[in-house]
Amino acid sequence: MPRLVMKFGGTSVADLDRIRSAAEKVRREVERGYDVAVVVSARAGETDELAGRVRATSTLYDAREYDTVVAAGEQVASGLMALTLQEIGVPARSWQGWQIPIHTTGAHGAARILEIETQEMVRKFGEGLHAVVSGFQGIGPDGRISTLGRGGSDTSAVALAAALGAERCDIYTDVDGIYTADPRIERRARKLDKIAYEEMLELASLGARVLQTRAVELAMRYKVRLQVLSSFGDQPGTLVCDEEEIVEQNVVSGVAHVRDEAKITLLKVPDRPGVAAAIFGPLADHGVNVDMIVQNIGADGMTDMTFSCPTDEVARARAALEAAQGALRYRELVVDDEVAKISVVGIGMRSHSGVARTMFSALAAEGINIKVITTSEIKVSVLIDRKYMELAVQALHQTFGLADD
C-alpha cells in the first residue's frame, strides 16, 4: 500500500476537538488506501511551558535533561492522537523516538537525524496498524532522548517520509498554503499550487514561517514531495516539489518581505586582508544573525562594509563593533533601523535575465530608493525604507503578474 506522512503542529492538537478534527483527516486518507504515519507536535504552548520550567531550574542547563523534559509534550500528544484514531475506528499506535528508533546525533537540544529504522513500523502497517509518531525527538548515541530543536517536528515528518518512501508528506498548519505574497499586505495574493524546493528554501530563509528551513532542505535532498495545507479546511494546499514537476513555471513565484531589518554600516575601514573576518567574528560571538553583507571598495585603501540584521539585535551588534574599534579602526558606525527587506524569488530567473532590472525599475517608478542589493541564483533582495514596504510588495506583485487572473 502507498504510504503517507501527515504532520500536525501544536495548534492542530491544542485540544481534544482539534485532535479529533485532525484524526478525521487521517481517517479520510486511510480510507483512500494509505498506510499513514501521523507526526504530532506538542500542543501549542506546552513546549514553551516545559522549557520555562527547565530554565527556571537551571540557567546553564544540562541539554540532556532539557530534552527529557520537553519531549514529554509530544509523548502526551502522540498517545492522545492514537486514542482518538482508535475511537473513530482507525487502528493506530503511538511511537516515541526511542521506540522506532529515530537515531540522532548527540547534540542534545539541536540534534540531527542520522537514521530511522522503519522495519517494525512497516511490519505493523502490514497488520493494519497506522502509526502516530512523536515529532521533534529521537534517541542519541548515549541512549537518551534527544530533540531536534524548536520546530523540529517538520523535520521529523520529512525524514520519516523519506525513510518510509512515502508518496507525500502533508504538513498541516494554520495557513492553507504558500502565497505569491503575504495576503495581509497584497490582497490579490494567490495561493500557489506548486513551488520548487529551491524557491521554498529561499522563502523559508526570508522569514516565511510556514516550514522549517531544515525540513525543506531534507525534502529536497531526498525528493520528498511536501504539501503545506490547512488543518482547519479541506482545500488542497501548496505542493513543494522538484521543479521538474512544475509544468508552467513563472519567472517569479513570489514576493517576500522581512519587516524588522536594520542596516549597519562601518564607514572607512582600513582595507586589509582579514578585515571581514575581524568584523563578523565578534558579531557571531555576540550572537548577531547577520543577513545581507555588502562591501564597497574605495580608492583610498579604505572600504565601507554594510550588513543587515534583525532590529532587536542592533544593540548587541553595536556593542560588538564598538568593542572591536581598536582593531578595526573604522571612521564611523552608522545604524539605520528603519529598513525592510523585499525579495523576489523564482526558479524561472535562472533562464530569464532582466528580473533584477525589472524589479529595480518598478521600485524606481514608485519613488522607492534602494539601499542595499543582494542576489542569489533564484532571488533578488533589496533593503528599502520600511515605510515603503507595503507599497513595494504590491508594486512588485503587480509587475511580475502574480495576481489572480
Added chain:
Amino acid sequence: MPRLVMKFGGTSVADLDRIRSAAEKVRREVERGYDVAVVVSARAGETDELAGRVRATSTLYDAREYDTVVAAGEQVASGLMALTLQEIGVPARSWQGWQIPIHTTGAHGAARILEIETQEMVRKFGEGLHAVVSGFQGIGPDGRISTLGRGGSDTSAVALAAALGAERCDIYTDVDGIYTADPRIERRARKLDKIAYEEMLELASLGARVLQTRAVELAMRYKVRLQVLSSFGDQPGTLVCDEEEIVEQNVVSGVAHVRDEAKITLLKVPDRPGVAAAIFGPLADHGVNVDMIVQNIGADGMTDMTFSCPTDEVARARAALEAAQGALRYRELVVDDEVAKISVVGIGMRSHSGVARTMFSALAAEGINIKVITTSEIKVSVLIDRKYMELAVQALHQTFGLADD
C-alpha cells in the same frame, strides 16, 4: 559505597522550591557517602490531569496509550530533579523506566515489575553520577511504556532498592512516620521508631494511606528496610523492617480505624453449599469491595450472612443483592451504614493471648457494643457504631499503653 534509595511523592515535587528542598535532602545523604537513587512521582495533580485527558478522549481506552500519556508526568519530574541536583553540585542524571530498563509484565496500567537491570546505573555510580528515576513506570514485553498503577512510585522505589541492594529505602511523604493511632483522634498518639513489615501491611490494608500495600509486600519479601519520613522536616521517621530488628516489641503497636464502613446483613438465607459464592459473586461483578465477612449458622437450615464495605458502595451492593434475590431467597436485607471499623495490630499478639479479650473488655467498659468481629494472626478488627469511633480509639490506645511515657 553503600547505596540509598530516596523516594519523593507528588507533593514533594509540586514546584521548583519543593524540588529544591528535596534535592537538599539528597545532597545531605550524598555527603554522608551514599550512592543515591532518587525515585520521583509526577508533581501533585499531574497524573490526574493526564488521565483525565485520556478519559475525555476515549472511554474504553487502550491502556498502552494511557501509559504513554501518564508516564510523561514522571519523565518531566525526573528531568527537573536531575537539573536541580546538578545546580546544587550533585552530579546526577535522569533515568526513564525503559532506559534502565525496569522490565514489567504486559498488564498496562497495572503492570508488575519483573526485573530491574541495574548494571548501567551501577557503572554510573562508579563515575560519581547519582540517579534520578521516574517512578511508577517501566517497559513491557512489547517494548512500550508500562505503568504500575496509581501510587506505584513506592513500589518502584522498593523494587529498585532490592535490585541495588540498598542499605535503606526512604519514602518521603507528607506525614512524618507511622503513629500508634491517628493523631487527629488521639492527641497522645506516638510516632513509632520501628514497625514490622507484617504490621505495616495490616495498617496499609486498614486504610493507612502512607504506603502502598504492594510496596510493603515487596519490601517484606526482599527484606528492604523502608523508612517513612516527612519531606518537610528533618526528623527521622518510622523504619519498617523485619521483626527481628525490633528489640522491644509491644503486644499491640497501633490502633487503626476506618470511618466510612457499612454493614450489610442478609437474614435467613437458605443454607446450602455454594451460598457464599452465590452472594459474593454478584457483589464482585458490581465492583463492591467486600471487607469483613461473618456467617452465623442457624438451627433451622437458615444462615445469616454479614459483610462490610465502604459506604459509597452500598447502593451498588444493594442493587447486586436485590437482583440476586431470586437465586438467594433471603428473607431480608438489612443495611447499617453508620458503622466504623476499629482494629488493633501488633506482632506481639502472636505470643500473647488475651488481646481480643482485653480489647472487648475495654470497649464494654465504655458501653460500646460490638457488631462484627474478625481476626488475623496479628490483628483484631471490630465494627461498632460510628458515633463511638473516637471514643473507642482513645480507650484502646490507653488500654494497650501506647501513649507517650
